Amino acid sequence: MEMTIEGFFLADYQRMRERIDELEAKVAEYEHNERTSDFGCFDLRKSVDAVYVRTAPSYEYRRDGMFTKDEAERLLDLGDDELFEWAKKTHHGKDRWNDLDPIEIRFHTYQYTLRFVESRSDKTFVTDGMEGSNLVEMSDEAALDAWVDSDLCQECVELALKDVRDNLTDVLGELGDE
Numbered sequence: 001m002e003m004t005i006e007g008f009f010l011a012d013y014q015r016m017r018e019r020i021d022e023l024e025a026k027v028a029e030y031e032h033n034e035r036t037s038d039f040g041c042f043d044l045r046k047s048v049d050a051v052y053v054r055t056a057p058s059y060e061y062r063r064d065g066m067f068t069k070d071e072a073e074r075l076l077d078l079g080d081d082e083l084f085e086w087a088k089k090t091h092h093g094k095d096r097w098n099d100l101d102p103i104e105i106r107f108h109t110y111q112y113t114l115r116f117v118e119s120r121s122d123k124t125f126v127t128d129g130m131e132g133s134n135l136v137e138m139s140d141e142a143a144l145d146a147w148v149d150s151d152l153c154q155e156c157v158e159l160a161l162k163d164v165r166d167n168l169t170d171v172l173g174e175l176g177d178e
Contacts, residue, residue, distance in 0.1 A: 046112075046113050047109055047110060047111050047112070047113075048109070048110045048113050048126050048138070048149060049107070049108075049109050049149070049150040050107070050108050050109070050110055050126060050138065050147045050148065050149060050150060051107050051108075051147070051148060051149075051150045051152070051153045051156060052105070052106045052107075052108070052145075052146070052147050052148075053103065053104070053105050053144055053145075053148075053153070053156035053157060053159070053160050054103070054105075054106075054144065054145050055102060055103055055104075055144055055145075055160045055163040055164060055167075056100055056101055056102050056103075056104075056167070058166075058167045058170060060098075060100050061100065061167045061168065061170070061171045062170075062171060062174065063093050063098040063100070066091070066093045066094075066098060066100060066171075067168075067171050067175065068175070069172065069175040072168050072171050072172040072175060073172060075168050076165065076168050076169065076172065080158075080161055083161060083164065083165070084103070084157065084161060086102070087102035087103040087160070087161070087164050088102075088103055088105070102164050102167075103157070103160045103161075103164065105153075105157075107150065108147075110126035110127060110128060110136070111127070111128050111129045112126065112127050112128075112129045113125070113126050113138075114126070114127065114135065123137060124137070124138045124140065125137050125138065126138055126147065142155030142156045142158075142159060143156065143159070144156065144159050144160060144163065
């Protein structure tokens with residue numbers, strides 16, 4: 001059987017194409033293994049001191065009789081330390097039915113830490129490890145209304161104070177319109 005030059009080049013091209021496809025498949029498998037080598041669930045088995053900082057929603061500041069214009073102005077003029085001391089306490093409206101807790105801070109020590117790693121996310125959960133206890137997601141950065149490492153407490157308080165000031169400014173604006 002004679003082979004023409006065209007046949008020779010076509011056969012050589014086909015052989016090279018198969019080899020290229022084979023190498024591309026190996027590279028893709030290698031890259032997949034490199035990216036996913038640390039995927040899955042990892043039980044770190046370490047306790048974590050966590051903090052949860054919550055601020056009252058803005059509508060709670062707007063309840064009838066909660067603030068006078070002078071009171072809102074006085075609070076806005078306070079320094080951070082004084083405002084924080086005020087915000088940690090429960091404040092009652094005129095009718096005593098409406099309470100305002102501007103900042104609530106809760107601390108908890110969780111017994112176990114679990115980390116879940118997926119292709120585009122890395123999430124950390126904590127639990128007490130007792131029967132019926134839930135997994136609680138931890139935020140990696142300072143945030144309100146989320147459990148974070150207690151080392152981030154000061155940053156969370158700063159966020160909370162900003163939120164309190166924003167709410168008081170909104171109330172003051174509404175009282176000024178009346």
